Amino acid sequence: MKVENVTLEKKYHDAVEHWRGHHFKDYETLMDNWEKFFPKDEKFCLCAKMEIGTPDTIHIGEQKGEKKKLEPDQLTEDQARHLLAIIKAQASTEFGSIQQHAGTIDRAHDDQDRAWVMRVMAEELRHGYQMLHLLLSKDWSHVSGGVTGPQMVEEILSMTTGNHVLDAFNLDYDSFMDNITFAAFIDRVGKYQLTMQKVCAYKPMADSMPPMLREEAFHLAAGVIPLRRFAERAAKGDPLANLELVQQSINKWFARGLEMFGDERGGGKNIQYGFKDLMNREAVDQYTEECRKMVRDINTRFVRARFPDYTPDKIEAVIDELEKSRGSHQGLKFEDILHLPDPRFFRRKGECAFQMIGVNGETFTEVEEYLRYLAKHLNSGYIASRDLRLYADALRQVVKGEITVEQGVKAMPKLKRLGGSCPCSRSVRWVMEESNGTETTVMTRPA
Ligand SMILES: [Fe+2]
Ligand SMILES: [Fe+2]
Known part of the structure; x- marks a missing residue:
């Protein structure tokens, strides 16, 4: 090349x-x-x-x-x-x-x-x-x-x-x-x-x-x-x-x-x-x-390091079995290995935006229960974040029918910096984009 x-x-x-x-x-x-x-x-x-x-x-x-x-x-x-x-x-x-x-x-x-x-x-x-x-x-x-x-x-x-x-x-x-x-x-x-x-x-x-x-x-x-x-x-x-x-x-x-x-x-x-x-x-x-x-x-x-004597075929069989039975093998439980979440889990955009789906595809109807479930499956620093709080607010409103899913998608805040390109001397305005395209200032902080 x-x-x-x-x-x-x-x-x-x-x-x-x-x-x-x-x-x-x-x-x-x-x-x-x-x-x-x-x-x-x-x-x-x-x-x-x-x-x-x-x-x-x-x-x-x-x-x-x-x-x-x-x-x-x-x-x-x-x-x-x-x-x-x-x-x-x-x-x-x-x-x-x-x-x-x-x-x-x-x-x-x-x-x-x-x-x-x-x-x-x-x-x-x-x-x-x-x-x-x-x-x-x-x-x-x-x-x-x-x-x-x-x-x-x-x-x-x-x-x-x-x-x-x-x-x-x-x-x-x-x-x-x-x-x-x-x-x-x-x-x-x-x-x-x-x-x-x-x-x-x-x-x-x-x-x-x-x-x-x-x-x-x-x-x-x-x-x-x-x-x-x-x-x-x-x-x-x-x-x-x-x-x-x-x-x-x-x-x-x-x-x-x-x-x-x-x-x-x-x-x-x-x-x-x-x-x-x-x-x-x-x-x-x-x-x-x-x-x-x-x-x-x-x-x-992970399984190979846990059971160093196992052949590659045996390791594959153990993982297949754990995924099928959701049980355990020699003290190794289904929950102990990694799982790719269901693609509908925790979505806020696209086809499944604001649906309440768990990592294994389970469905929820009650918003507070779903949020508690999310809090169990995400790290504590993230649970305490502004991002998750705003998601939770939007989800509650969508579920109550106060806003549509499309409005929920847009309700996620966007931070916009005002002024020039150098972050050392300018202030930041946090704005929320409303569903009609207008912006509301949420708060201002000097950078
Ligand atoms: Fe990259
Ligand atoms: Fe890149």
């Missing part, structure tokens, strides 16, 4: 570096120790990477067979508007995940886990940089509603946890368990999005995907490998490791990951416009299956 490295105009490059100074304090440490932790890997470069030699013709949709578009104004106006929203959302997630990781990285279990998360953060910074390159290197003014490239950059760099475009990037991490579970589950959604976008009819977007995907593979490993090690420690009786902690974190993130694909019933426009090659439901189903395999892999390692 051949890749062209591109640097942003100095003032924008400097803006990203400035942002990094605020939100990613470990960057210098990572650069100074890169060779120690990643001796075989090329040193990190803060630049946009464009793959050379990708297909020139449109793969799918209404314009299938035509030449891929090189400029935004070669796209139809609606196509360009839709793609601009995708690029901005993507940029927001990249920067957002750095802010989330930063909150708990100091609680990493060991230096290697910490170094791996630092590398993930650096690569997310590069992915965000890549999306800024797409916004700034071409003219989007005909579809941006008068917002200029520099203003879009400022808007993206001024987002903080709470006001990113997608919900998964608005949740604080409660412990280092969230750093690794997020990498294993939410970066996996990223992998799907990037893979689908490899076909993109807008060539600069398509060319951005292969280098990002190669890095995404590392992000998944930065989640899965520490999770496997943690499971092995738990199996060997380490009192500081247990799968309940992992399960609670999975329960927190899996639903948000599913929602990142968009409503299960949608996705037609992406195909029609040649931007992605899967409908939302197809992608969600494939993702769910992959998560199921990952959970099975961790369970396999």
Whole structure:
């Protein structure tokens, strides 16, 4: 593969570096120790990477067979508007995940886990940089509603946890368990999005995907490998490791990951416009299956560490039996291993928004009972969070019929920062978006 490295105009490059100074304090440490932790890997470069030699013709949709578009104004106006929203959302997630990781990285279990998360953060910074390159290197003014490239950059760099475009990037991490579970589950959604976008009819977007995907593979490993090690420690009786902690974190993130694909019933426009090659439901189903395999892999390692004499076949049989009988095997109970929650569990968007479904698919009719159930299946830091309280408020209103499900979906708060891009000198206004599109200030705090 051949890749062209591109640097942003100095003032924008400097803006990203400035942002990094605020939100990613470990960057210098990572650069100074890169060779120690990643001796075989090329040193990190803060630049946009464009793959050379990708297909020139449109793969799918209404314009299938035509030449891929090189400029935004070669796209139809609606196509360009839709793609601009995708690029901005993507940029927001990249920067957002750095802010989330930063909150708990100091609680990493060991230096290697910490170094791996630092590398993930650096690569997310590069992915965000890549999306800024797409916004700034071409003219989007005909579809941006008068917002200029520099203003879009400022808007993206001024987002903080709470006001990113997608919900998964608005949740604080409660412990280092969230750093690794997020990498294993939410970066996996990223992998799907990037893979689908490899076909993109807008060539600069398509060319951005292969280098990002190669890095995404590392992000998944930065989640899965520490999770496997943690499971092995738990199996060997380490009192500081247990799968309940992992399960609670999975329960927190899996639903948000599913929602990142968009409503299960949608996705037609992406195909029609040649931007992605899967409908939302197809992608969600494939993702769910992959998560199921990952959970099975961790369970396999857990059981192997618990019963080191067992053959691989015996281990598979034990897990199958536990899942079928929900009983126990030699003191190992069904509850002791990991389970992928039912995809309808704890949903607040999409087809199953605000339904009251348990991790095993059980249904609830009484809202307080469901909330008590959630509190049992989520970690205590998260139960005490603003996010969960607002979800509970919305759920109560939906169940009472005071608001519709659609209004409930919109009732989740969005934090919006007012003013410029530098978080050191501006204040934050917390706003609630009403169902009619207007905003109400919830509270103001100086940053
Ligand atoms: Fe990324
Ligand atoms: Fe990632």
